[in-house]
Amino acid sequence: MKNAIIIRYCEIHLKGKNRGFFEKLLKENIIKSLKGIQHNFTQMHSRYLIEDFLDEDYDIIIEKLKKIAGIHTVSKAIVVPNDFDDIFTACKELCAYKKGTFKVQTNRADKTFTPDSMQTSMLIGGKLLETYPNNLKVDVKNPEFTIWIDIREDKKTFIYTDVINCMSGMPVGSSGKGLLLLSGGIDSPVAGYMMCKRGMKLNCLHFHSYPYTNEAAKEKVIDLAKKIAEYNGGINLYVVSFTKIQEEIHKNCPEEFMITLMRRFMMRIAERLANQQHDQTIITGESLGQVASQTIESITSSNSVVTLPVLRPLIAFDKIDIINISRKIDTYETSILPYEDCCTVFLPKFPAIKPNLEKVIKAESRLNVEKLIDDAFLNVEKYVF
Ligand code: ATP
Ligand code: MG
Secondary structure, eight states: OEEEEEEEEOGGGOOTTHHHHHHHHHHHHHHHHTTTSOOEEEEETTEEEEESOOGGGHHHHHHHHTTSTTEEEEEEEEEEESOHHHHHHHHHHHHTTOOEEEEEEEEEOOTTSSSOHHHHHHHHHHHHHHHOTTTEEEOSSSOSEEEEEEEOTTSEEEEESOOEEOOOSOOTTTTOEEEEEOOSSSHHHHHHHHHHHTTOEEEEEEEEOTTTSOHHHHHHHHHHHHHHHHHHTSOEEEEEEOHHHHHHHHHHSOGGGHHHHHHHHHHHHHHHHHHHTTOOOEEOOOOTTSSGGGSHHHHHHHHTTOOSOEEOTTTTOOHHHHHHHHHHTTOHHHHTSOOOOGGGTTOOSSOOSSOOHHHHHHHHTTSOHHHHHHHHGGGEEEEEO
16 A cells, blocks of 8 residues: 555647647656655656655645646545455545545446446445444535545556645646746736746746845845746746836936836837747736726837737736735735835826827937847846746
C-alpha cells in the first residue's frame, strides 16, 4: 500500500493535433515546478501520477500543483494491487478518521477483476459499515463523501475520497508570450494571473519614479512579480525609471493631459521592450471606467501609439470581482500596502476624462518623445525570479 497523487487535466483542449503539444508542455511545467522535491512522475493515459514522495512533502506538492495552469483537479490516493482484500484494507484506512454519510463508487477497467463494479461498491460499503457502525452511514443519493475505487488494467487500484480543484486553463507556454505592465496596485497582478491561466508566458515591466517613489514601492512590485512567477514558471521583471518623462510632461504640457500622456509613454516603452524579447502582446490591468485614465477615450489614446495588440483581461470586471481573485491568488495583502505608485505623483486636480486625441497629440508635440524613450532604455534593471 502506498500513496500517490493523481493529476487530471481539462480534456476540452485536447482535440486532435493539440493533444501531444498540450500534454508535453503540462508535463514539463509540472516537472519544473517539483524540481528538488523527491518523487516519481509517470503518465497514465490522460492523467499524470506522482508517487514515491515523502509524506511530509504532500502539502507542498499540492500547493505547487494548484498553481500550474492546465491542471483541472488532483487527488491523493492510496495505491494497492487489484485484490479485493487489499482494496478493503485501504478503504478501511481512508475512513479511519471519517464521520458522516458516504457512498462507494467503483470503476473497473480491469475486467478480469471480480466481483464487478456494482458488487465491489456494495460489498466494500457493507464491510465499512460493519467496521465503523458509529461513524458511517450510507447515502447513495447525497453523500457527504465518496470513496472512489479505480481498478485499472495495469493491475493497480487507486482509492481516494477527495478531489481538489486546481487552476484549470491551459499550460503556460501554450498561448505565446506577453509583457505585463505591472504596477503595485490590485489589478495588474490579477490581469497577469488570468493570462497565465490561459497559457500565456509573461514578462513584467514596472515604471518607478524614484525619488518621488521610494525603495519600498519597488520592493512591493518585486514581491508581486514573485507571486505571479509562481503561476508563470518563473518571471523576468524589468524596471524602468519614469521620473524624467513625468518631469518633462509636467513642465511642458497642460496639466489635464498628465496621465493621458504618461500612458502613451508607458505603451511605447512597453512595445519597444516587448519587441526586443519577442513578446507578442502588452497586457494591462485596466477596467473600463474604473478611473479617468480607463475611459474608452483614454484607452483609444494610449492604444493609438502602439501596433502590438494590447490585452486587457479585466476590462469588464467589477472591482469587487478583481479583489476576490487577488485574495484567491494571494496578491491582495501586498497590493494594498500604502506606497506611492508613479501614477499617484504629479496627479492633476482635474484629469481629462475623455481626452480629445488631436489635443493630446498637440500637447505631446512639445516633447522630444523619441529621445525621452531612448533615455529611459539607458537604465533598465532586470530581475529574474
Ligand atoms: P492597478 O491596480 O493595476 O495599479 P489601477 O486601477 O491603479 O491599476 P491605473 O493606475 O490607471 O489603474 O493603471 C492602469 C494599468 O496601467 C495598470 O493596471 C497597469 O497595467 C499599468 N500601470 C500603471 N502604473 C504602472 C506602473 N507604475 N508600472 C507599470 N505599469 C503600470
Ligand atoms: Mg495603480
